[in-house]
Amino acid sequence: MDHVLHGLAVNPSLPSGLVDRLIAGADDDLAEALACRSGLSRAQVRALAARFEGAAIRLAYEGSLTADDIDPAAQPCAALALLDEGTGRPEWARTLAADPRSEYREKLAACQDLPTDVVAALAGDPDVQVVAELALWTTAPEVAARLAAHPHADVRCSVAANEATPPGVLEALLTGAGLPPARSCRVCDREPHCATSGCELPPGALCDGSHESTLRTIQQMALRNPATPPAAAARFTGHPSVLVRQELAARTDLPHEVYARLAEDPVLRVREELADNSGIDEALMRSLADDPDDDVRHRLAHHPRLPLDILGRLTHAIRIRSTLLPRIASASPAEVDEMAASPNPVVRMLVAERRDLPDAVRDTLAGDADAKVVKSVAPHPGLSEDRLRAMVGRHGVPVIAKVATNPGATPALLEELAQHLPPVRKALRAIARHPAAPPAALLACLPDRQARPVAAGHPGLPPSVIIELVGDDDRQVAQEAAANPSLPPDAMADLVP
Structure with missing residues (x-):
């Protein structure tokens, strides 16, 4: 119940x-x-x-x-x-800052606009995790700068991740210059207890007294922080840590020569991160398009500034699923026309994913001879019922599920698609959530295990059926039926204790 x-x-x-x-x-x-x-x-x-x-x-x-x-x-x-x-209320913050339960003080430390005296109390809290939370979330540069010299390395790690930290302080955290050495870290805090109490430390965590693992994390956080000066970050290009180089490859403000060096990195993860980077130039994109690894080229295909000729090359080299790529989404009207007329069906499929195509382009793609192009354009608003029916008549099962998602699909068409033999299960799930689905179409969805709970919540179902589904053996179906706004008030009253 x-x-x-x-x-x-x-x-x-x-x-x-x-x-x-x-x-x-x-x-x-x-x-x-x-x-x-x-x-x-x-x-x-x-x-x-x-x-x-x-x-x-x-x-x-x-x-x-x-x-x-x-x-x-x-x-x-x-x-x-x-x-x-x-x-x-401010007085609540003062009371909670003195609460003996550290979990409350830690949650408080993440709140904004706290009174100055509360911030001071949290900055001096005996629990390191409370101070680390404050260091991560404070918006006051002077507080972050002060906590950068905290004796515990975990607090410094939070400071390094905070975008309110002054650039000069972030540079100091990267190099350690000008800061007193950290006296402890989470590794040396817990390592003596690992053998008896179960170790919560990440794999590879090390501390020989130099707090090696946590200091490396501080560098990663600082390199990830956009407030860190680019010149300071660039000095880590040849760092032996893959994780450090990976953070560099994600930054968008580094000199071209840094990116060029990272493009030759032997570690795949670094090059993958670089292929996503919106700061790389066209020359580097052309170089990465020839990367020997498909994963790098696949990430590059999603780059928002990718030249379209490179995208065309990539469609021949790797499999790109039907999705609206950022570069396609920003294409000019002339580029859209060019891609829609491309002899490459993958390019036509990709441009067909746009939902703001000119009517003439949309209708041309709807009549394409390639089913994957038609499948991509099928959900586009504005397609007439006749055109949607023609798409189904020409390509059949491969396009039915996408046609069923079209916002302009009529009740009559949805009913026909729901009764298609053999049943198209993905189409049934789409019909079950379509606002225009008529009762007959929804009833046809109920025998399908995955479409049944979706249909149970559709307000177009007959009230008598909804009442019956509230008692369904499948808990999800019953719950969706109980949430159905078309469930009669009398039936609702019968269900409430």
């Missing part, structure tokens, strides 16, 4: 009186589901928040809860959620 009540809890048609009854009998899980409803009254919000802290937290993040709705002493996690949203 719980799954049915969870379905009712999110049903937009559930009468307010039944919402009150659900709240009155709810457990923690059902209360959180109810907290997701839109249109809750102030009384309902307060009733949920007063009884269930999990629901109060969700309501806080949804913007439904106010500081007047909770007692921070009784519901500290809800108070933390409001502080995180910027709607809590």
